Amino acid sequence: MRKVVVLALVLAAACSNPRDQKVPTDPGTWESNENFTKTIKELPPEDARLLAAWMMRMGVQQALGGQGLPDRTIQQAIDEQKSFEVEQAAKQAKQERLAAEVKRQREEAIAKMNAVLTVALTQLRFYKADWRRDIVSDGFEIKFALQNQSKKDLAGVKGAVTLLDMFDDPIKTVNLSVDSAIPAGKVIEWGGTMDFNQFRDEDVKLKNTPLEKIKTVWTPELFLFADGSRLEVPR
Numbered sequence: 001m002r003k004v005v006v007l008a009l010v011l012a013a014a015c016s017n018p019r020d021q022k023v024p025t026d027p028g029t030w031e032s033n034e035n036f037t038k039t040i041k042e043l044p045p046e047d048a049r050l051l052a053a054w055m056m057r058m059g060v061q062q063a064l065g066g067q068g069l070p071d072r073t074i075q076q077a078i079d080e081q082k083s084f085e086v087e088q089a090a091k092q093a094k095q096e097r098l099a100a101e102v103k104r105q106r107e108e109a110i111a112k113m114n115a116v117l118t119v120a121l122t123q124l125r126f127y128k129a130d131w132r133r134d135i136v137s138d139g140f141e142i143k144f145a146l147q148n149q150s151k152k153d154l155a156g157v158k159g160a161v162t163l164l165d166m167f168d169d170p171i172k173t174v175n176l177s178v179d180s181a182i183p184a185g186k187v188i189e190w191g192g193t194m195d196f197n198q199f200r201d202e203d204v205k206l207k208n209t210p211l212e213k214i215k216t217v218w219t220p221e222l223f224l225f226a227d228g229s230r231l232e233v234p235r
Contacts, residue, residue: 018042019075023051025068027059039074047078054081102234109233113220116231117154118147119161119176121216122189126196126207138198140206142174143191146182153226154182163206164215171209172202181226 018039024030031037040048054077058069072080123143129135144161148154156179163171178190197203223231 019078020073023055023069023072023074023077025071027055027062027069030055043074050078050081050085053085054078057081057084105234109231110220113223113231113233114218116148116150116223117157117182117218117220118149119159119216119218120145120147121161121163121211121214123191124206124211124214138196140194140196141191142194143189144176145187145189146178147187148182148184151184152229153184154223155226156180156224157182157220158222159218159220162217162219164217165205165209166213166215168215171206171214 021036021039024033024036029036040051043051051074062069121142122145123141125141127135127139127141129137146157156177158177160173160175162173165171174194176190180188180190182188196207220231221233225231
């Protein structure tokens with residue numbers, strides 16, 4: 001008889017495991033349910049964190065128009081959150097590996113393309129509007145030298161030149177789309193104009209920075225060769 005009583009007590013204790021308590025499906029009762037809040041306080045810190053994260057995630061889903069909260073015990077909610085976080089960590093790691101691989105490919109492509117073409121700023125001149133000469137607004141005249149260092153003729157190049165001050169702080173970025181041929185081993189000059197906006201800090205700084213104090217960083221995007229081949233930086 002005593003064995004039966006002991007067994008009954010053991011079974012009763014097992015059935016009263018606080019982790020088997022249901023998570024209230026109404027978030028509005030989470031704080032007022034004394035048994036529930038007491039059980040949460042008795043959980044180890046990590047399990048309490050997992051349960052709180054699960055509750056927050058379910059609450060947000062419900063607030064966004066999802067179904068009511070699922071019927072889960074405290075332990076089930078903890079286990080679900082743990083699995084969710086493991087899955088999210090795996091996704092994050094996969095994304096980071098992909099980003100690192102794309103970055104590596106971009107750096108390799110840029111290095112290869114910079115060995116093909118060198119771009120240098122040769123002229124930067126500010127000019128004023130002059131209605132008599134049909135110049136309707138203030139602007140900049142800018143010129144670059146482009147040297148093809150490869151053994152193949154280039155049919156066109158696309159990229160951007162970032163103009164820096166003497167402290168390597170960016171002033172302005174100029175996009176280049178040059179459809180002129182650049183023979184192998186040769187240098188061509190490419191030029192254009194840019195509008196000046198007196199309310200744009202970068203334009204004012206560019207106007208007030210002497211050419212000899214401007215540094216350039218060339219970032220290639222696409223090279224088209226006369227033979228139909230191409231070099232391109234992965235996006």
